[in-house]
Amino acid sequence: MRSKIVAGNWKMNKTYNEMEILLAELSAKVPDTEAEIMVAPTFVNLPRAFKMLESSVIEPIAQNMHFAESGAYTGEVSADMLLGIGIETVILGHSERRSVFGETDEILAKKTIAALEKNLRVVFCFGEELEDRKSGNHFNIVDNQLKDGLFNLRPEVWSNIVLAYEPVWAIGTGETASPEQAQEMHAFIRKTISNEYDDNIAENVSILYGGSVKPGNATEIFSKPDVDGGLIGGASLNTDDFIAIIKAI
Ligand code: PGA
Numbered sequence: 533m534r535s536k537i538v539a540g541n542w543k544m545n546k547t548y549n550e551m552e553i554l555l556a557e558l559s560a561k562v563p564d565t566e567a568e569i570m571v572a573p574t575f576v577n578l579p580r581a582f583k584m585l586e587s588s589v590i591e592p593i594a595q596n597m598h599f600a601e602s603g604a605y606t607g608e609v610s611a612d613m614l615l616g617i618g619i620e621t622v623i624l625g626h627s628e629r630r631s632v633f634g635e636t637d638e639i640l641a642k643k644t645i646a647a648l649e650k651n652l653r654v655v656f657c658f659g660e661e662l663e664d665r666k667s668g669n670h671f672n673i674v675d676n677q678l679k680d681g682l683f684n685l686r687p688e689v690w691s692n693i694v695l696a697y698e699p700v701w702a703i704g705t706g707e708t709a710s711p712e713q714a715q716e717m718h719a720f721i722r723k724t725i726s727n728e729y730d731d732n733i734a735e736n737v738s739i740l741y742g743g744s745v746k747p748g749n750a751t752e753i754f755s756k757p758d759v760d761g762g763l764i765g766g767a768s769l770n771t772d773d774f775i776a777i778i779k780a781i
Contacts, residue, residue, distance in 0.1 A: 534738045536567035536754075537694060537761040538778050539655060540768025541595065541623060541742075544574060551577045552584065557771040559588045567761060567781045570655075571768065572623055575609055582618045593621035593655070596629060599642040611650040621653040623763075625681060627700045637680030644681060648689045655694045655763065656682060657742065662701035670699070671720055678721065683728050690729065695739045696763040697721060702743025704765055711752045711759075714741045718758035747776035754781050 546554060551573050562569060570591045573581045581592040598608035614622060624643050629635045635643075640656075647654050658677035660670040674697070682693070697717055702709050709717070718739045726734035741753055742763035753759055761781055767773040 534736050534760055536565075536781050537570065537738055537740055538567055538774075538781050539570035539572065539593065539623075539696075539740065539761070539763050540774055541572045541626070541763055541765050542574065542769060543595070543628070543765060545769055546573060546577065548577055548580065551581065554769070554771060555581060555584045555590075558590060558774065559585065561771060561775045562588070562590060563775065563779055565589075565778060565781065567778065569778060570621060578614075578619060579617045591621060592619060593623065594619050595623050595626070597622050597624070597643065597647060597652075599639070599646040601646075611647055611652055614652065615650060619652075621655060622647050623655045623657065623696075625657040625677075627657065627659060627698055627703055631700070637677060640681045641684060644685070644693075648685070648692055651692070653692045653694065655696055655740070657696040657698050657763065659698040659700055659703075659743070665699065665701060670717070674717065674721065675724055678724055679728075687729050687733060690733045690737060693737060695721060695737055696742050697739060698742035698763060704744070706744050708744040708746075708749050708753070709741070711749075711756050714753055714759055715756035718756070722758055745777060747773050747780070750777045750780035 570593045572593045572595045585592050594614050597611055598605050625640045644654055660673040664670045664673045699709050722734045738760040740761045740763045741759050745762045745764050746767050
C-alpha cells in the first residue's frame with residue numbers, strides 16, 4: 533500500500549531562529565494522521581531540526597545532495613553527510629535545481645543512484661514547463677524525465693522512491709494545476725511505470741503533486757485517486773496554512 537505524504541519544501545527560507553519557531557509551532561499543532569509528514573529545511577539547519585523533531589511524527593529531510601561520496605566539490609553535501617546527522621530522505625530534481633542550477637536528467641540519475649545505494653529515500657521531482665503544456669507536449673516531457681532519471685533503476689529500489697509531479701508553471705506562481713489535470717498526469721505516470729516495470733511497482737509508489745498547493749485547494753487535489761499527497765513550498769512556511777494542508781489529507 534502506498535503511503536500518503538505531505539512534505540514542506542522550505543527552500544532558502546528561514547534562519548536558524550525562525551526555523552526553531554516554525555518547528556516548535558508545527559510540532560505543537562500537527563494533527564494525528566496516518567500520512568507521513570516531512571519538512572525540508574536548509575542544510576545548515578538540518579541538525580537542529582533533527583534534534584527538535586526527535587520525538588515528533590514530522591521527519592526532517594534534505595533538499596538536495598551531491599552524487600559523489602566525497603572530494604573536491606566545494607559547497608556540496610554528500611549522502612554520508614546526511615546520514616551522519618540522521619537524515620533518511622532527500623529531495624532530488626526540484627525544478628529550481630534543474631533550471632537555476634543546471635541539473636540535467638543525467639546528473640539527477642547519478643544522484644538518485646548514489647542516494648539509493650546509501651539507502652536514502654528519494655523524493656524525485658519532475659514536471660513540464662508552461663510552453664510544453666501549451667504545445668501539448670507535457671506527457672512527452674514527463675515520460676522522458678522518468679525514463680532518463682529513473683528507468684535505469686532496479687525494481688527492488690522503487691520501494692525507496694517517492695515521486696513529486698510539479699508542473700513548473702504552477703510552482704510559486706499562485707497558478708495550480710486543476711485537480712483534473714493533476715489526476716490525468718498522475719494516472720499517466722502510474723501507467724508509464726507499469727509499462728516499464730509492473731503493476732505492483734506502479735500501484736505502490738506514492739505520487740505527490742506540487743505547485744501552489746494551499747489550504748483552499750488541497751482537499752480537492754488530494755481527493756483524486758492517483759494523488760497521494762503534496763510537496764508544498766510557500767504554504768509550508770506558514771504554520772496555520774501547512775497544518776490546514778496536513779488536515780486536508
Ligand atoms: P509552491 O512550491 O508550493 O510554493 O508552488 C512547490 C515546490 O516548489 O515544491
